[in-house]
Amino acid sequence: MRRLHAAILLIGALGISYEIALMRVLSIAQWHHFAYMIISVAMLGFAVSGTVIALLRRRIEGRERLLLAAGALALSSSLTICFTLSQMVPFETFRLTSEPAQLRHLLILYLILAVPFFLVSWCVALGFLIEPRRVGRLYFFNMIGSGLGAAAVVALLFWVRPASVPLVLTAPAALAFSLAAGGLGRRWQLGLLIPAALMLAAGPTTGGQQIRASEYKGLAHALRLPDARVVARSQSPLSELTAIASSAIRETPGQLSGYPMRELGELPEQIGLYFDGGSVSALSRFDGALEPFAFLDYVTGALPYRLTDRPETLVVGAGGGIEVLSALYHGARHVTAVEVDPGVHALVREELREHSGGLYEREDVTLVLAEGRGYVEGRPDGSLDLIQFALLDSFSAASAGVHALAESYLYTTEAIQLYLRKLSPDGVLSITRWLKTPPRDAIKLFGTMVEAAERAGIAEPGLHLAFVRSWNTGTIVLSRAPLTEGQMGAVRDFASERGLDVSYLPGIQRVDANRFTVLDEPIYYEAATALLSDRREQFYRDYAFHVRPASDDRPHFFRFFRWRSAGRFIEGARHGWFNFVEWGYVALVATVAQAAIMGFLLVLLPLILFARGSGDGLGAAAVYFAALGFAYMFLEIAFIQRFMLFLAYPVYAVAVVLTAFLVFSGLGAYAADRRLAAIVGERPEALKLVRIAVLLIAAIGLAYLVVIPVVFRAAAGWPDPGRIALSLLLLSPLAFFMGIPFPAGLQLVSDRRSRLVPWAWGLNGAASVLGAALATLLAVHLGFRAVVILAFACYAAAAAALGSMHEWTDA
Amino acid sequence: MTELLEVGAEDRVLEIGTGSGYQAAVLAEIVERVFTIEIVEPLAASARARLEELGYENVDVRHGDGYFGWEAEAPFDGIIVTAAASHIPPLLVEQLRPGARMVIPVGPPFQVQTLMLIERQADGRVVQRSLMPVRFVPFTRAE
Numbered sequence: 001m002r003r004l005h006a007a008i009l010l011i012g013a014l015g016i017s018y019e020i021a022l023m024r025v026l027s028i029a030q031w032h033h034f035a036y037m038i039i040s041v042a043m044l045g046f047a048v049s050g051t052v053i054a055l056l057r058r059r060i061e062g063r064e065r066l067l068l069a070a071g072a073l074a075l076s077s078s079l080t081i082c083f084t085l086s087q088m089v090p091f092e093t094f095r096l097t098s099e100p101a102q103l104r105h106l107l108i109l110y111l112i113l114a115v116p117f118f119l120v121s122w123c124v125a126l127g128f129l130i131e132p133r134r135v136g137r138l139y140f141f142n143m144i145g146s147g148l149g150a151a152a153v154v155a156l157l158f159w160v161r162p163a164s165v166p167l168v169l170t171a172p173a174a175l176a177f178s179l180a181a182g183g184l185g186r187r188w189q190l191g192l193l194i195p196a197a198l199m200l201a202a203g204p205t206t207g208g209q210q211i212r213a214s215e216y217k218g219l220a221h222a223l224r225l226p227d228a229r230v231v232a233r234s235q236s237p238l239s240e241l242t243a244i245a246s247s248a249i250r251e252t253p254g255q256l257s258g259y260p261m262r263e264l265g266e267l268p269e270q271i272g273l274y275f276d277g278g279s280v281s282a283l284s285r286f287d288g289a290l291e292p293f294a295f296l297d298y299v300t301g302a303l304p305y306r307l308t309d310r311p312e313t314l315v316v317g318a319g320g321g322i323e324v325l326s327a328l329y330h331g332a333r334h335v336t337a338v339e340v341d342p343g344v345h346a347l348v349r350e351e352l353r354e355h356s357g358g359l360y361e362r363e364d365v366t367l368v369l370a371e372g373r374g375y376v377e378g379r380p381d382g383s384l385d386l387i388q389f390a391l392l393d394s395f396s397a398a399s400a401g402v403h404a405l406a407e408s409y410l411y412t413t414e415a416i417q418l419y420l421r422k423l424s425p426d427g428v429l430s431i432t433r434w435l436k437t438p439p440r441d442a443i444k445l446f447g448t449m450v451e452a453a454e455r456a457g458i459a460e461p462g463l464h465l466a467f468v469r470s471w472n473t474g475t476i477v478l479s480r481a482p483l484t485e486g487q488m489g490a491v492r493d494f495a496s497e498r499g500l501d502v503s504y505l506p507g508i509q510r511v512d513a514n515r516f517t518v519l520d521e522p523i524y525y526e527a528a529t530a531l532l533s534d535r536r537e538q539f540y541r542d543y544a545f546h547v548r549p550a551s552d553d554r555p556h557f558f559r560f561f562r563w564r565s566a567g568r569f570i571e572g573a574r575h576g577w578f579n580f581v582e583w584g585y586v587a588l589v590a591t592v593a594q595a596a597i598m599g600f601l602l603v604l605l606p607l608i609l610f611a612r613g614s615g616d617g618l619g620a621a622a623v624y625f626a627a628l629g630f631a632y633m634f635l636e637i638a639f640i641q642r643f644m645l646f647l648a649y650p651v652y653a654v655a656v657v658l659t660a661f662l663v664f665s666g667l668g669a670y671a672a673d674r675r676l677a678a679i680v681g682e683r684p685e686a687l688k689l690v691r692i693a694v695l696l697i698a699a700i701g702l703a704y705l706v707v708i709p710v711v712f713r714a715a716a717g718w719p720d721p722g723r724i725a726l727s728l729l730l731l732s733p734l735a736f737f738m739g740i741p742f743p744a745g746l747q748l749v750s751d752r753r754s755r756l757v758p759w760a761w762g763l764n765g766a767a768s769v770l771g772a773a774l775a776t777l778l779a780v781h782l783g784f785r786a787v788v789i790l791a792f793a794c795y796a797a798a799a800a801a802l803g804s805m806h807e808w809t810d811a
Numbered sequence: 812m813t814e815l816l817e818v819g820a821e822d823r824v825l826e827i828g829t830g831s832g833y834q835a836a837v838l839a840e841i842v843e844r845v846f847t848i849e850i851v852e853p854l855a856a857s858a859r860a861r862l863e864e865l866g867y868e869n870v871d872v873r874h875g876d877g878y879f880g881w882e883a884e885a886p887f888d889g890i891i892v893t894a895a896a897s898h899i900p901p902l903l904v905e906q907l908r909p910g911a912r913m914v915i916p917v918g919p920p921f922q923v924q925t926l927m928l929i930e931r932q933a934d935g936r937v938v939q940r941s942l943m944p945v946r947f948v949p950f951t952r953a954e
Contacts (some may be wrong), residue, residue, distance in 0.1 A: 094921065216921040221949055226850070226876075248876065248951040252898055258937065261901040262882075437925065437941065471927065471939055472898070472917070499937050518940045 003179045005141040007072060008127045010176035012145025014169055015042075015120035016658070017153035018079060021165035022113065025083075028162065028240055028276045029211050030093045041110055043595050043769035045117025047602040050762010053125050055606060057755045060129070068126040069180040075119035076173030083166040086112045087212040094216040121765055123180070125758040132750045132757070136673025136743035143666030143739065150658035157237035163211045219277035225249065231271060232351040234343035238649070239275040241343040243283070243352060246272070251282035252299065253322055253391050254432065254473030257516075258499040259298040268292045271355055273320050273344065281319035283348065286357035296326040298498055300468050300475035304386050304430035305330035306490040307466075307477060311385035312424075316372035316410065319344060321359050323390040328364065332386070336366045338375045340649065345369050371648035373409050377716040379422050387419050389431040391473065409645045411445065411557040412550045416452030416478070423480045432475040440545040440560045442467070442474035443527040446504070447540075448549035448557075449478045450531050462532040466491045467504035469524060471517040474503070504528035544568065552645060552709075553783040561585040588777055595770040603759075603766045618756075620804035621749060623797060625760045628742050629767025630774070631794035635701065635738065636661050637775035638787040643727055646712045647720075656724055660731035661738070668693075668739025673747075686744050687806050693740035694795045700734045701788055741795070745802055812891060812914045815928055815942075818842050822888035825906065827877030828950075832858035834893055835870050845870045846884050848877040850951060876951065880906040887911060895924045896950040899939075907931040920949040 022038045053060060060067060089112070091105040127138050153165065160168055213220060219242055222228055228246040235241070249272040269285040284293070296302060301323070305311075310333045315323045318337035327335045337360065339345060345367065348356050360367035368375055376387070389410070409415055411431070419429045429449075433441045446467060453461035463482040468475050468491065479487070488505055495502045499516045502508055503524035513525035527547075530539040540548045545560040604622070636657065644653040672689060708730070715726055742764060749756050778787050813834070818824055822842040826835055829849035835858070838845045847870060849855035855874035862870045873881065877892070878900045885906035892903070892915035899917055907913055909931050918924025926942040 218920070221920045225951055248878075250878065250897070255898045256901050259901040260905065262905055266879075437944070471925070471941060516936075516938055518938060 003182045004068075004127060004130060005138070007068075007176045007179040008124060008138055009141040009145035009148075010172050010179070011072065011075070011120055011123045012142040013149030013152065014075065014079070014145075014173055014176065015117065016146045016149040016662075017156075017169055018116055018120075018166065020150065020153045020654075021157070021162050021169075022083075024157065024162035024165075024237075024240075025211055029087075029213050030091075038113070041113045042117045043766050044110060044598055044602070045114040045119075046121040046765030046769060047598060047762050048114070049118045049121035050125055050758050050760075050765060051602055051606045053122065053129075053758035054756065054762070057758070060126070064126045064129045065180070065184055068123050068130065069177060069184055071119050071122040071126065072173070072177040072180040075116055075123065076170055076177050078116045078119060079166040079169050079173055082112050082115045083163075087210060090212075092214055092216070094214060121762065123176075125761045128746065128750065128757045128761060129754075132754055134673060135746045135750050135757070136669045139743040139746070140666040140670035140673065140739075143662045143669060147659045147662030147666065150662065151655050154237050154655040158235070161235055161240060213277045217277045218272075218280050219244070219274040222246065222249065222272055222274060222280070232347050234346050234351075236341065236343045238341050239343055240277070241341070241347060242274045242277065243347060244272045244274060249282065251280055251322075252295065253301050253326075254299040254434075255470040256295050256298045257300075257470045258497065259295050261295075264294045265292060267295060271320075271352060273347065275341070281344070282322055283320035283352060283356055284322060284325060285355055286321075286325065286359050288357060290325070290329045293325045293329045296322070296329055300470050300473045300500060301326065301388070301390075301430070301432040302330065303466065303468050303475045303491065303494060304388060304428050304477050306494045307428050307479065307483070307487045308386050308426075311427075312383070313386045313388060314338065314376070314379075314384050315388050315390060316376075317390040318367065319390065321348065321356060323388055324359060324365060327386075327388065328362075332364070334364050334366070336368060338368045338370055338372050340369075340371045342369055373415050373418070373645070374648035374716065376418060376422055381421050382424050382427075384422050385424050385427045387423065387427075387429045391432055391434060408550070408557045409552065409555050411448060412552050412555050413448055413452040413455060414552045416449055417456045420452065420456045420478070420480055426479070426481050428477050428479045430475060430477045432473055435469060435472055435474050438544065439523050439527070440547055441558075442469070442476065442503075442524060443531075443543070443545075444547040444549065444557065444560070445474075446476055446524075446528050447531045447536070447547060449476060450536075451549050453478060463506050465504060465506075465528075465532075467502070467524065467528060468495050468500050469503050469517065470500050474524070551783075553785055554779070555641070555645075556780050559585060559780050585780075588773060588780075591773045592770070592777055595766075595773055599766045599770055603763050606759075620801040621745075621753075621756065621760060622763060624745050624801040624805060625742075625764040626767040627794040627798040627801065628745070629764045630771040631791045631798065632661075632665075632738060632742075633768050633771030634775045634778075634787050634791035634794065635734070637772055638779065638784045638791070639731065641779060642708065642784055646716075647723055647727060652720070652724065656727050657731065660728050661735045664732045664735030665739030668736040669743040670739075671736075672740040672744055686748060687802055690741045690744050690802050691799050693737045693744075694799045696737045697734065697795055698792045700737065701792060704730075704734065705785055705788060741798060741802075745798075745805070748802075748805055812893075812926070813837055813841070815914045816889035816891060816912050818889040823884070824889040824891065825881055825884070825887040825903075826891050826893065827880075827903070828893035828948075829855060829858045829872055830893065832862045832870075832872070834891065835872070836862060836865065836867055838891070839867045839870050842888075843869065846873070846881050846887070847871065848873050848875050848881060850874070850876055878902070878951065882906065889913070890915070892916065892950075893947065894950045895920065895945075895947040899927065899929060904929060904931065904937055909933050909935060916945045916947040921946070 019038055019042055026038060086109055089105050089109050091109050092102060096102045124142050128135050131138050222244045225246040225248040228244055230242055231245045232243040249270045250267055251270060251272060271283045273281045273283055310331050313327045313332040313335045315327060315335060315337045318324055318339040324335050324337045348360055359365060431445055433445055435442055450461045453464060458464060464479045466477045483506060491502060491505055501513060501516050503513050510522055510525060514522035544565045546562045550557040640653050640657045643657050647653045647656055675689060715723060746760055749760050775787055818841060820843060823844045824838050824842050826845060826847040829835055829847040835845050835847045849858060852874045855872055859872040880902045886908035887906055888908055888911045890903055890907060890913040895916040895918055897919060899915060903913060910933055911931055913929040916924045916926050923944050924946060926945045927939050928942055929937060929939045931937050
């Protein structure tokens, strides 16, 4: 491997590592939906570098190696310098709508953070100019580097805080620089020595490694509580976890309704676990005595314990253990506590073990580190009496709608059917959600349960359901057997003793559904009865929010936004009320819009100006490279979302799919390059190669749509390494052929219109980042299958455009 | 919020979150006695001095955590909370006299919260109604 190739490999790895680390940083500093911003930032950097090189082509000629080395040097110091500068910008999402200066701060943040991405793209594009005859080979090294970088940064995040990643990346960046500089003459090497020493020293010394977190996040607020102190921290690729102790932390799983605190006592001392400085899960002091947890019988989530007797219980999303304590308080025979975040495991079992009283080491409690649905899949059918879903997201996250785009395979109709299968004949599924104003979560959940029950063969779901609410939580219970008279009486007694409203129970009357927390209309009752009747479709159509059930094809349970209601949201925002807005969705739409505008201004417009009078066929090249960028990202994002279900951890899915796609595409590019190298100049051969690749991509992709669900089901119980290996195997043929069209087309451009190479590279990069955001938006509205099919359409458009590019005569 | 309490000259009202003391002064003009709790000590001290200076003799200011209410003076004919709590503090509900009302913003800190009206009815039943979206400072903080 030549030095240039090694440098490009490292630079590819750095680009993706930096992007993933920045997404984590933004999740901690602001809110996680804001991490989408990084997509636009990366796009800005990529697009600008491609355009700049294309425009400065004449000045660059002959100095490519020097400029590449200089770019690598700048990259190595920019990683930390730009990160540190970005943390000095007083940007605050929360004030974006009320303080005009925030828009300026946002723009500054964009520009600062885009610099390293500019440099990554700059180096790779110059690499193509250095080796114009073997672009596929260079592309191979770039892709392999990116693939390995994705895997490496995820592994790194187990040990290193996201804020320290830029500093860690300085070392491989410096190595990339020394490799790139190695190819220069001695005079240039000596000339670069002093700036190199200065810049490399500047990087680490400016590396503040501190994240400027929003003062409006939960952790910032908790730190201002009386006697607040940080008692532990932990770190994983999923979250940065901070444990705060204060006498004023009083987290409850919903309103304590009718709780006689004078008689039964105050809440036990709590430690708040703050995830990424935002959402909180309480860890209560526990000494083995369950009496202090009587308050847990005064929340809606206690409902299922009135319908079961000493249940074999599964708690999904155990967190700090409040639902586990509730199960034990209510007499569960045994509790399996499933928690996805390894950081929680580590804290509860080690640093905070004394505080949690060894809760997870009791004989009647089993703690499992797994994603909820994946774990349930592996349980024997009929083995659980109660599946209890805790309030998985925090109150504030639910209020702000930040999960609007997060895929959740926990609440799809297929998932609910699965839970029903795992229940014993008298078993119950219980899900509690924070209630939003106007109502939406619980309504969607109720509809999902109704439809899942029907698909599971339950003829009259209405006889199996109960729904109880307080002012801020709603608990819906779905019983495998029809509710008995005794169980219905127990629900009514529970609700009236606690001052809770029964929104649905077989035979309930409208007048009984709105007694304690009085709504203008008993909307939950009306929604439930409509969803159980033949008015269901009409209800879905007419309701202001999107409340149609989520499915495995469209697992966006938290998406409620409807364009039809946009006028109402805007009206609300004009009056200063943002409670109607789903912020995650808005952030994504804003990202797509920004990326599209930037793509036009920074890529297409310069192209039009730059390419005027330079011959025909440029439109075809624009279509080709943009279509490939979109197609590639559509498939990548669709498969990341699809594999999340199989690999359970989102972070595994991202790392495995990215690595597989990039590495195997790199291999495809390499294979195609060897083939192309032999046939450069023979137009029909290159075109044939791309056409065959596109046909194979479509064939394999379509086969996946059928085969993957079957394979996932068959291998659901496999251990993690087995599932990861199978995923890599499954993805490799598709990714291999996806690696062919881009370098094949770029080789053609390099041979016939070499000055367009950087521009084609930038355009493809810009389309890729825009494609990533667009794929998410399309998946939300159309589902994954549709996104995959759209990707094939893009490939077909690319193949057609290539046909026209082959008509180019040599420049 | 004051109107929602529906209190009169004979009533005793608890306020959580004294702040400058303005709301306490308004209430003092209407009701017999106002009990007000402030968690930030300097604020409690300055409000006490200010109210004394202005001649409000029917206001008692205390530094403390309003989550627990003012048990020694309970029950109250009205409770008004001027900072947002994540849930309605159970002890405050218990300190309402039958027939009395409480007005309280509830919801997560810095997010959209709901102004709730809570009424302990004569038969002891507690009925609540959400009135409007609001945004108040958090209920508990050190300073």
